Amino acid sequence: MKNLFKINGALCVAVFFLVHLTQHQTSAQKWRSNFFIRHLENTHKNEVYVLGTLYKRHENTNVYHLEALKKVILSINPQVLVLDVTPEELRLQKVYPGKIEYTNVIFPLVNSNKYRVYPAEPDEPKFSTIVNEVTKAHADFKKNQPSCSRSLEEYNTSLYQLLTHSWKNVADANGKTTDQLLAAKLRLEGEVIGKGQAESWKIWNRHTTDVVLQALKENIGKRILVITGIENASFIRQNLKNEEVNLVDMEAWLNKRFL
Incomplete structure (x- = not known):
């Protein structure tokens, strides 16, 4: 009988340790699994910045x-750039003369x-x-509705004058x-x-958005800076929000750094 009690006692102790060992292994597996999932989530969570530029208007905008x-570009310290240039323009580093930021700032930084x-x-x-x-649409509009065409030109000129006058910093411009x-x-x-x-306009901005999405897939976890004309910026931002991209609030980010 004593031997039977000893055997039962030993079995109970063995079961106790086996249960706790199994629970420990299960907890460890869960921890490793959760850690792996969190790692994947963080790895895939690129920071994407969309910065609008002014082309030749940079010459006449004090802030x-x-x-x-x-x-701003150096402060962001991007690892990937998406630029509003064609493949040939990027290869030759030669752009439309009005895009002065490329010849003076962006291409030198790229190099x-x-x-x-x-x-x-x-x-x-x-x-x-x-x-x-686009060229044909504007030419037809100017020919068929000259008065409206002039009004639109005056409106655009006045709008930019008011905007640049109101900007206190780069954050306001973006x-x-x-x-x-x-x-x-x-x-x-x-x-x-x-x-x-x-x-x-819609096709143009959609093309840019698709290039950004391609860059995201090919550069997991890296900081991506999208540089586009300021009139495109709001549409690109909205397109990327619709795609649930981890988009940095450019205005808040720039304000935080007094830029």
Whole structure:
């Protein structure tokens, strides 16, 4: 009988340790599993910045001149750049003369840093197809509605004068008020100029968005800076929000760094 009690006691102790060992292993497996999932989530969570630039207007905007633009790019310290240039423009580093930020700031930074760079404008023949459609729409509008065309030109001039006068820093230029006003301007142009303007604008911005999504897939966990014309910026931001991209609030980020 004593031996039987000893055997039962030993079995109880063995079962006790076996249960606790199993629970420990299960907890460890869960911890490792959760850690792996968290690691994957963090790895896939790119920071994406969308920065609007002014082309030749950088020359006449005190708070958002070319040196300010350079300071912002260096502060973001991106690992990947998505630029509003065509593949050929990127290869030759030769752009339309009005895009002064490229020759003076962006291309020199590209040449002196190890960025991975993506051209966000379409290649030929898509590029010319879109540009020709817009050009024709504007020419027809000017010919058929000259008075409205002049009014639109005056409106655009006045809007930029008011905007640049109101900007206190780069954050304002990339802020919600600027986005809303320029988005409204582009929608108005689409309505009065017609489908050639509205549809082309939509296709252009969708192409940029798709390039950004490609860059995200190919550069997991890296900081991505999208540089685009300021009139495109609000549409690109909205497109990326719709795609549930981890988009940095550019205005808040710039304000926090007094830029």
